[in-house]
Amino acid sequence: MKKPLAFDIHTKGPGLARAGVIRTPHGDIATPAFIAVGTKAAVRGLTVDMLRDIGVEAVLANTYHLYMQPGEALVRTMGGLHEMMGWKGPTMTDSGGFQVFSLGAGYGTNVSKILKDMTVRPLLKERDEEATKPRLVEIDHDGAAFKSPLDGIIHYITPERSIEIQHAIGADIIFAFDECTSPSESKAYQREALDRTHRWGKRSLEYHLSRPESERQALFGIVQGGRYEDLRKESATAIGAMDFDGFGIGGSFDKQDLHTAVRWVNEVLPEGKPRHLLGIGEPEDLFLGVENGCDTFDCVAPTRLGRHGTLYTKDGKIHISNTKYSADISPLDPDCDCYACRNYTRAYIAHLYKSREMLGPMLCSIHNLYFIVNLVKNMRQALTDGTFLSYKKEFLGRYQAGKDDLK
């Protein structure tokens, strides 16, 4: 059978790091790479031309959101994800697992808060008495039932249904259905959830391979296991042994767990297949992810922070509403070549932000996405040049010493 994806590694090290190329039916992704998140088949506030100008190589859309609105049948009517959103490059969809389970922690709460406070769990019968908040998700052996926050209708997603939806959406790379657990879960629950994730991974793969779409779309299995070394390694072994085209590393990571969890996993996963670290995008974490063997990353942080006026600079994050920028006619980041920095001043963007002009979030999103996408491109170049560790030291030294407005 024709493979929908190829992966070539051309540089290895330091650590588990590698630089390479993922080849998809819609073009190549030079790895390591940061993938832009286009939740509902649109990267917030940016046209696809802007994405290309920024240097974005691939876009990840969220299956859950597209399933809810407009529904996968309409995505198919519009010619699938690429055609629908006018993006000609590679695409991914996640499995919907993260969003389904985050409903249990309160829909509408922002993700970083969910990651901190994910204390209400997806439920099993025996856990009912523990739940203290209204829950929107019920899990059983076969899948997850959840109530739509849009219309209150109950939906039930199984591994087969997740893959079926992702086939209809038509991204180049799709993900197996998994259960994403909170770091605050007990080990007993993580163990139980991990068994489900492995079962669901196997079912996702079997269903995928039984359909003609498997020649056009690549399926990545998802490794879970929380903060536990034994569970992470067991998960990497189990998922790594299945015939996936690549892997996703999932979970809600505590900052300090991230690199150890990722290293445990990537020491076990087969070397020749690409590894995507789900939902990670802060500069420090991207360096750790790359050094510990991840090839691609996605995160809403650059555009979400940008919409709210928080901007990455080489000297740390700044918040554009800070009074000191009102008359500052320097660019957002003097070392940046993005469209916003080439054409506008901090003072103008501060004015747009205070005036609630849409152009403000647009320019800030362009800047932040450019910053992160090109940070990972620079890591790739440093890997190729053999200067990764010195680049990391130099970048993070300046970034972390910077005058971060948010400290």
Added chain:
Amino acid sequence: MKKPLAFDIHTKGPGLARAGVIRTPHGDIATPAFIAVGTKAAVRGLTVDMLRDIGVEAVLANTYHLYMQPGEALVRTMGGLHEMMGWKGPTMTDSGGFQVFSLGAGYGTNVSKILKDMTVRPLLKERDEEATKPRLVEIDHDGAAFKSPLDGIIHYITPERSIEIQHAIGADIIFAFDECTSPSESKAYQREALDRTHRWGKRSLEYHLSRPESERQALFGIVQGGRYEDLRKESATAIGAMDFDGFGIGGSFDKQDLHTAVRWVNEVLPEGKPRHLLGIGEPEDLFLGVENGCDTFDCVAPTRLGRHGTLYTKDGKIHISNTKYSADISPLDPDCDCYACRNYTRAYIAHLYKSREMLGPMLCSIHNLYFIVNLVKNMRQALTDGTFLSYKKEFLGRYQAGKDDLK
């Protein structure tokens, strides 16, 4: 003294129509032309690159809004309007009169409602007993005092102050301070207000000519007079006799008054200077304005309607949230070559609109602005080709017969 503006007419007729070129220090405007409104030094949701791609030739910003935020001193710090917003082409600022007086009708109400219901008047002492709603504006001989809706501070704008602010902002074409009255005003009040407008026009001009900026910036006088033929002609005679570089035609027009009021004025104004019809942008009105001798137009309608999902098509206006577009994979307007129509379907834009994705208003604003800007360009071409009346008949016949969702 060097003139900051030149105007060449190369085609005349039918009626009072003319096609020509306005030459400014920042480039030419081929007239008739529709000028995009960038209220706070930004056209809502569009970058200046998008404006250029659309074919926009000039941008009009609102003095009142920039005076309030960020203040004209900061605009000057940022290098003036062009430098601040990165727009290299011609610019205009209005005088602030319209916004100041519309405060009297309730800040925050939308303009079309204000135009309909503008029953609370700017006040003179003797009119106090008539006022029934809270008023934010007081007028006297020298100017208008108003309370800022941002911080409650009282501001007082005289003709000299309006020109001083517009000098600091630095647009190529600026406007004299005037009093914009509602069509529902009594003739006695219109008469009184008109005398003020003429006095203020003269003072605006004298102050302008006394400053070095008059070599770089052109000043347009504003003709008022409501729906009254004698007042309109008197105003055109008085303002037309002053040494302005061009003219604005102001007022809140009833639909049926527009073309007569404009014709009365343009039959009197000196032929060799450009005429800007303030705040007008619907297709029917643009044809009337062009045919009756106006050269430029501005209006927030294309972007405001776009942000709210109402779209111009050659077959009338459509509203993108209408259920019938959910699975419609044709472009917004099959005859349109704008970025949105070349790349996206109605179904996708309906999805963006329902999902409250920023890209929805962005694409709809691009489409509407392209539609109106190019409609006026087509009128110009038709004037040059001698086919204006048949173009008007053809366009409006189809447009008005169209399946307007809003009828």
